[in-house]
Amino acid sequence: xxxxxxxxxxxxxxxxxxxxxxxxxxxxxxxxxxxxxxxxxxxxxxxxxxxxxxxxxxxxxxxxxxxxxxxxxxxxxxxxxxxxxxxxxxxxxxxxxxxxxxxxxxxxxxxxxxxxxxxxxxxxxxxxxxxxxxxxxxxxxxxxxxxxxxxxxxxxxxxxxxxxxxxxxxxxxxxxxxxxxxxxxxxxxxxxxxxxxxxxxxxxxxxxxxxxxxxxxxxxxxxxxxxxxxxxxxxxxxxxxx
Ligand code: ADP
Ligand code: MG
Numbered sequence: 100x101x102x103x104x105x106x107x108x109x110x111x112x113x114x115x116x117x118x119x120x121x122x123x124x125x126x127x128x129x130x131x132x133x134x135x136x137x138x139x140x141x142x143x144x145x146x147x148x149x150x151x152x153x154x155x156x157x158x159x160x161x162x163x164x165x166x167x168x169x170x171x172x173x174x175x176x177x178x179x180x181x182x183x184x185x186x187x188x189x190x191x192x193x194x195x196x197x198x199x200x201x202x203x204x205x206x207x208x209x210x211x212x213x214x215x216x217x218x219x220x221x222x223x224x225x226x227x228x229x230x231x232x233x234x235x236x237x238x239x240x241x242x243x244x245x246x247x248x249x250x251x252x253x254x255x256x257x258x259x260x261x262x263x264x265x266x267x268x269x270x271x272x273x274x275x276x277x278x279x280x281x282x283x284x285x286x287x288x289x290x291x292x293x294x295x296x297x298x299x300x301x302x303x304x305x306x307x308x309x310x311x312x313x314x315x316x317x318x319x320x321x322x323x324x325x326x327x328x329x330x331x332x333x334x335x336x337x338x339x340x341x
Contacts, residue, residue: 108136110170111191111268111300112158117167119153119323127153128164129323135269135302140295142311143304145320151304152273154320158302159192159271160184172268189217193262195272199254201246207233207257208242214261232264233257236290252283259290263299270294270301276310288313 112135119128127150135141135158145151156162157169160176169176172191176184193214201210211229218225233242236256246254255275262270272291276284288303288310295301303314311317319327 108138110134111137111172113168113170114158114164115168115170117154117157117164117169119150119157119162120165127323128157130167131320131323131325133158133318133325133328135300137268137300138295138298139316140292140301140314141303141316141318142314143302143318143320144308144311145306147306149320150323151306151320153323155271155273155302155304158269159194160188161194186217189265191268193265193267193270195255195258195262195270195275197274197277199246199251199258199278201254201257201261203246206243206245207238207249207260210246210257211261211264214264218265228264229260232260235263235294236260250283251279252286255279255283255287256290259287259294263294268300270299271304272301273304274306275303276305276307284310 114131114133117128117131118126120126131154143151143154153162157164160169160171163169163177171187174187176187179187202213205213208226208229211232212225215225215228220228230242233239236259238253238256238260241249241253246257249257275291276287279287291301291303303310305311315331317327317329318325
């Protein structure tokens with residue numbers, strides 16, 4: 100079962116037969132086939148422990164599968180050295196985590212600019228792009244604030260600005276609203292919709308069915324397997340129809 104993207108859309112990331120076993124014999128993923136096409140906004144949904152974060156780490160090349168292949172931006176990840184893989188990841192993937200992972204004591208601008216450290220850009224250009232990204236997430240007036248001076252929703256906006264400042268091919272968000280109150284969570288989801296409307300490819304990991312159903316595509320995972328893949332409410336991808 101290989102899922103192919105709609106005609107005219109290129110796959111940004113493709114997983115084929117991906118299995119991940121952790122030491123001690125836990126099989127977190129068992130034969131996952133998944134393709135994420137450019138400009139998609141999809142939810143990866145499943146109960147706690149089903150393998151969502153493991154999948155995100157493998158899609159984002161933070162971790163390698165035990166078996167199967169991962170292709171990112173046309174590169175077979177398994178054939179690359181760690182150094183080339185880091186460069187590929189820095190260029191093509193942006194991450195957002197539930198716990199924000201901002202540097203305490205550093206301004207919003209410095210936090211976002213830090214995300215561009217390995218971009219090869221000059222410091223001035225990194226700061227220019229960081230300011231632009233903060234503008235995109237609605238924080239133009241909070242550039243100098245440090246994380247402890249920002250609300251949870253604002254911190255997650257800074258993290259999203261950091262993730263998109265380098266214009267990655269895919270943005271991977273692991274429970275991005277999990278630490279937020281519902282109003283801030285909704286605002287963060289609205290922002291992800293806006294970024295997607297502007298052309299960003301985004302995968303949102305969540306255990307929240309309602310949130311998943313608000314997105315154009317839902318990939319359901321259970322016990323390390325994709326058990327359902329629906330596009331705009333239609334039974335979809337899993338037969339190769341996409
Ligand atoms: P989810 O994000 O859906 O809650 P995870 O991908 O974090 O699920 O975990 C899937 C399974 O793999 C769980 O059984 C978890 O305990 C196990 N697991 C996750 N990370 C590790 C690890 N580093 N070492 C061993 N087992 C792990
Ligand atoms: Mg998780």
